[in-house]
Amino acid sequence: MGYLTATVQALYSTLRQSLKKPTTVEYPKVVRPRAARLRGSFALLKDAAGDENCIGCKKCEKICPSDVIALTTVKKPSPVTGKSRGYASDFTLNLQGCIICELCVQVCPADAIVMVREQERPAFSREDLVLTMDRLYRNGENAERLAWATASILAETQDPERTCLKK
Amino acid sequence: MALSTEPGLSAAIGGGSGSVSKSRDGQAASMPTRAFVPDPYLDLARYQADADLLTLSFGPQHPSTHGVFRAVLYLDGEIVVKAVPYVGYLHRGVEKLCEKLSYSNVTPILDKNDYVSPMCNEQAANLAFEKLLGIEVPLRAKFLRTLLAEMQRVASHLLWLGTFAIDLGGALGGGTSVFMYCFRERELILDLFEELTGCRFHYNTHCIGGNRHDIPAGWPKLVHETLGTIDARLDDYLGMLEHPIFVDRTRGIGTLDAELALELGLAGPLARASGIDHDLRRDAPYHIYDQLDVRVACESGGDCWSRYKVRLDEMRESIRLARLLVDNVPAGPISASKPLTNVTQFKITTGQTYVAIESPRGELGTWVIAGGKGTSPLRMKIRPPSLHALAAVPYLFPRYTLSDAVAILGSLDPIMGEADR
Amino acid sequence: MADLLANPWLRGLLQGALLITVMMTAVAWISWFERKFAGRVQSRLGPTMVGPSGLLQPLADALKMFQKQELIPSAADSLLFRLAPPLALFLALGGAAVLPITQGMLASDLDVGVLYVLAFSGLLAFPIWMAGWSSSNKYALLGGMRMVAQGISYEIPMVLAALVPVVVTGSLSLSDIVTYQATHHWLVLWPPGLGLIAFIIFFTMALAEGNRIPFDIPEAESELVAGPATEYTAIRFGLIASAEYVHSLITCAFASTLFLGGWDGPFLPPLCWILIKTVGLFVLITWLRWSLLRVRSDQLMALCWKYLVPLSLGILLLTGAFIQWVG
Numbered sequence: 084m085g086y087l088t089a090t091v092q093a094l095y096s097t098l099r100q101s102l103k104k105p106t107t108v109e110y111p112k113v114v115r116p117r118a119a120r121l122r123g124s125f126a127l128l129k130d131a132a133g134d135e136n137c138i139g140c141k142k143c144e145k146i147c148p149s150d151v152i153a154l155t156t157v158k159k160p161s162p163v164t165g166k167s168r169g170y171a172s173d174f175t176l177n178l179q180g181c182i183i184c185e186l187c188v189q190v191c192p193a194d195a196i197v198m199v200r201e202q203e204r205p206a207f208s209r210e211d212l213v214l215t216m217d218r219l220y221r222n223g224e225n226a227e228r229l230a231w232a233t234a235s236i237l238a239e240t241q242d243p244e245r246t247c248l249k250k
Numbered sequence: 251m252a253l254s255t256e257p258g259l260s261a262a263i264g265g266g267s268g269s270v271s272k273s274r275d276g277q278a279a280s281m282p283t284r285a286f287v288p289d290p291y292l293d294l295a296r297y298q299a300d301a302d303l304l305t306l307s308f309g310p311q312h313p314s315t316h317g318v319f320r321a322v323l324y325l326d327g328e329i330v331v332k333a334v335p336y337v338g339y340l341h342r343g344v345e346k347l348c349e350k351l352s353y354s355n356v357t358p359i360l361d362k363n364d365y366v367s368p369m370c371n372e373q374a375a376n377l378a379f380e381k382l383l384g385i386e387v388p389l390r391a392k393f394l395r396t397l398l399a400e401m402q403r404v405a406s407h408l409l410w411l412g413t414f415a416i417d418l419g420g421a422l423g424g425g426t427s428v429f430m431y432c433f434r435e436r437e438l439i440l441d442l443f444e445e446l447t448g449c450r451f452h453y454n455t456h457c458i459g460g461n462r463h464d465i466p467a468g469w470p471k472l473v474h475e476t477l478g479t480i481d482a483r484l485d486d487y488l489g490m491l492e493h494p495i496f497v498d499r500t501r502g503i504g505t506l507d508a509e510l511a512l513e514l515g516l517a518g519p520l521a522r523a524s525g526i527d528h529d530l531r532r533d534a535p536y537h538i539y540d541q542l543d544v545r546v547a548c549e550s551g552g553d554c555w556s557r558y559k560v561r562l563d564e565m566r567e568s569i570r571l572a573r574l575l576v577d578n579v580p581a582g583p584i585s586a587s588k589p590l591t592n593v594t595q596f597k598i599t600t601g602q603t604y605v606a607i608e609s610p611r612g613e614l615g616t617w618v619i620a621g622g623k624g625t626s627p628l629r630m631k632i633r634p635p636s637l638h639a640l641a642a643v644p645y646l647f648p649r650y651t652l653s654d655a656v657a658i659l660g661s662l663d664p665i666m667g668e669a670d671r
Numbered sequence: 672m673a674d675l676l677a678n679p680w681l682r683g684l685l686q687g688a689l690l691i692t693v694m695m696t697a698v699a700w701i702s703w704f705e706r707k708f709a710g711r712v713q714s715r716l717g718p719t720m721v722g723p724s725g726l727l728q729p730l731a732d733a734l735k736m737f738q739k740q741e742l743i744p745s746a747a748d749s750l751l752f753r754l755a756p757p758l759a760l761f762l763a764l765g766g767a768a769v770l771p772i773t774q775g776m777l778a779s780d781l782d783v784g785v786l787y788v789l790a791f792s793g794l795l796a797f798p799i800w801m802a803g804w805s806s807s808n809k810y811a812l813l814g815g816m817r818m819v820a821q822g823i824s825y826e827i828p829m830v831l832a833a834l835v836p837v838v839v840t841g842s843l844s845l846s847d848i849v850t851y852q853a854t855h856h857w858l859v860l861w862p863p864g865l866g867l868i869a870f871i872i873f874f875t876m877a878l879a880e881g882n883r884i885p886f887d888i889p890e891a892e893s894e895l896v897a898g899p900a901t902e903y904t905a906i907r908f909g910l911i912a913s914a915e916y917v918h919s920l921i922t923c924a925f926a927s928t929l930f931l932g933g934w935d936g937p938f939l940p941p942l943c944w945i946l947i948k949t950v951g952l953f954v955l956i957t958w959l960r961w962s963l964l965r966v967r968s969d970q971l972m973a974l975c976w977k978y979l980v981p982l983s984l985g986i987l988l989l990t991g992a993f994i995q996w997v998g
Contacts, residue, residue: 096490101711120448184358238515314893419964423884430713
């Protein structure tokens with residue numbers, strides 16, 4: 084008898100659930116809004132004058148836990164200011180092995196590499212997952228897509244000296 | 251598998267030359283020392299000669315082995331007479347990898363260990379490093395860590411509840427309904443984590459000395475509301491799950507007594523379900539658990555039902571704690587150390603330590619020996635609660651049917667990423 | 672035309688073709704309904720992509736099943752392995768021949784219709800067992816053995832419960848049983864109380880017979896991967912799956928014929944009533960499926976042998992007494 088009443092109760096709870104609005108959405112048609120800090124893909128930034136932020140210091144290459152960043156450095160005069168400084172002549176980030184740990188963003192001394200709020204990272208070929216320098220700079224062009232974190236923001240958040248934080 | 255306690259081994263672990271003592275030294279004395287060596291490995295040659303045993307390789311590709319666990323089952327009809335567990339199909343050499351990575355880089359790698367509760371992995375490792383470095387974490391970071399651990403516990407137990415229901419109810423039945431409800435609720439928590447850290451799974455939000463991400467505006471309110479919703483919804487569909495069929499399938503199944511649990515080194519919900527009232531959050535507090543009144547759920551049955559009960563009570567307790575914590579996060583810095591700018595920022599030249607935290611699966615310990623150049627651990631050992639839980643398989647499976655074996659394995663809640671490392 | 676229909680062979684062939692077409696179409700829509708319903712219960716959307724609200728999803732599935740490569744394990748008993756799925760579908764469809772759809776509209780008015788349906792559905796355990804045995808897969812073997820063990824357990828209470836209407840009406844012919852219900856009482860209400868209990872026993876055992884949750888023990892996915900169907904691929908898998916749907920549908924129609932008055936009902940035409948009752952019972956089965964967990968093999972056997980066999984025997988005796996002294 085207990086079985087029957089419990090079964091009726093189970094039927095009742097599933098019925099109640101079935102009358103609610105479904106939680107899932109039809110993904111390609113409806114895209115859920117995602118968080119501002121969402122880490123998806125990567126971008127390299129240029130400053131307001133159009134000069135590349137990256138100074139080719141290789142800190143990101145060294146800290147990357149899965150060794151997916153490779154860059155070569157050149158020293159050349161800046162096309163904007165004319166002063167000679169370091170640049171990355173070639174920058175590759177292989178998303179196939181990337182674990183999205185945000186450490187490269189964190190250590191960047193020039194706020195050059197940041198994350199993009201890319202939601203659709205899967206690709207049809209492996210080559211599509213290798214971000215070349217061109218693609219990284221192109222990713223950085225749309226400011227709305229960029230994630231919240233840059234090296235300076237992260238550093239400010241973590242700074243132990245900063246005693247009073249705004250909520 | 252030698253189950254007799256080897257005094258030499260425990261002495262080696264406990265009596266290390268490190269400057270920092272083991273965090274659970276006080277516990278060791280109170281444990282019973284009775285030699286308890288049950289024999290899970292039935293001598294099949296002496297088993298009834300006329301029995302026609304079926305050898306079944308259960309896993310690693312099987313719907314309900316929770317990943318890639320494999321057990322060779324010897325079945326007499328439907329009854330398991332012997333079970334031999336095999337682990338290691340997901341071995342990735344994480345501990346060895348940690349010896350190559352710098353201290354700051356270990357955290358994102360450890361996320362992948364217990365992939366259902368990555369927050370706890372991060373915390374276990376970072377607590378050990380902080381202990382070696384002598385860093386005192388700021389209060390706000392401690393609150394945040396505690397909060398994240400408790401939210402992660404809710405998420406992890408929700409996933410367990412869903413998969414346990416699938417184990418009992420099949421992928422095409424009522425079990426799936428509960429599974430979907432649990433995932434729906436878990437997604438809410440993951441959304442909150444995404445708001446905070448930018449990732450749903452592999453957060454890398456803890457660092458040596460504190461946390462990397464501060465609480466965004468409006469987040470505490472969201473946490474409070476979401477956890478309230480989950481609490482209410484739990485009541486909603488547990489009425490459906492706690493059907494007499496569920497009770498019949500779990501009560502008295504897979505009984506694990508306290509002595510065996512101690513002998514196998516079980517901790518966490520499994521041990522508490524067997525009547526061992528032990529919770530690191532209360533008994534060896536870390537973070538700010540010493541200021542919290544953690545009500546430890548404890549059952550005495552030791553069967554699947556008790557494990558279910560314990561986890562459910564823990565879930566509710568975690569929801570309560572998290573809601574309490576999120577309203578009281580103090581202002582202040584979230585990290586005691588300077589922001590990371592260099593791979594070799596943290597250097598530990600000597601010393602060793604063992605730090606254990608209460609992960610959703612039990613005692614998650616990290617044993618670090620520092621040395622060498624000082625930029626990366628000389629040796630790192632992770633004590634995964636799931637591996638110890640799987641050690642109970644040869645004791646729990648025999649004399650139950652194959653269906654029960656699936657239920658028992660589900661109730662052990664093993665995460666193979668953690669067990670195999 | 673009338674001459675052609677007078678030929679009994681041709682007539683039978685036409686009727687059979689019609690029945691099979693109707694049943695298979697119904698199965699397609701019902702599988703769509705089940706998936707949509709499961710989606711709603713589980714806070715999902717269910718099929719949405721193929722056709723409006725995914726209505727053409729079963730068609731797409733069938734096409735997919737036909738296209739897939741068929742694999743037969745080299746160690747399998749080839750003949751039995753190939754034979755089992757069509758046999759399962761044949762036995763499942765066979766029961767439909769004697770079900771009275773409306774008054775006087777049935778393929779064959781057998782004198783022993785009840786026995787015929789019970790025999791066909793009872794035989795369904797054999798192709799499933801054949802599939803499990805011939806696959807040379809241990810999960811499939813365990814599933815097949817569970818099917819046999821379950822079969823001998825659920826058959827007895829089910830037959831005993833189905834005998835209650837037979838005792839009341841005094842006929843094994845399904846059309847007689849429905850006619851009795853149309854003129855007297857629905858047998859779920861008559862004998863009072865006993866009929867309801869007999870119906871519940873019959874319905875519960877029908878769940879076990881159709882391998883539906885909570886009794887889908889032979890193909891317990893979380894334990895036996897897919898039970899006897901583990902090694903099946905392509906359309907043979909589709910045949911096994913559709914056999915189970917066909918069988919569930921026919922059991923629902925059978926239960927509504929035996930206990931719920933078949934085509935009898937007020938206002939609406941008889942065809943509507945049998946459809947409403949059958950589909951209603953199927954909805955209940957589906958609903959139960961997504962609400963309950965699975966019982967264990969030995970628990971089902973304990974339920975059948977320890978409780979339901981004595982209970983249904985007692986009910987049969989009481990019904991006999993009731994007929995003798997009251998009705």
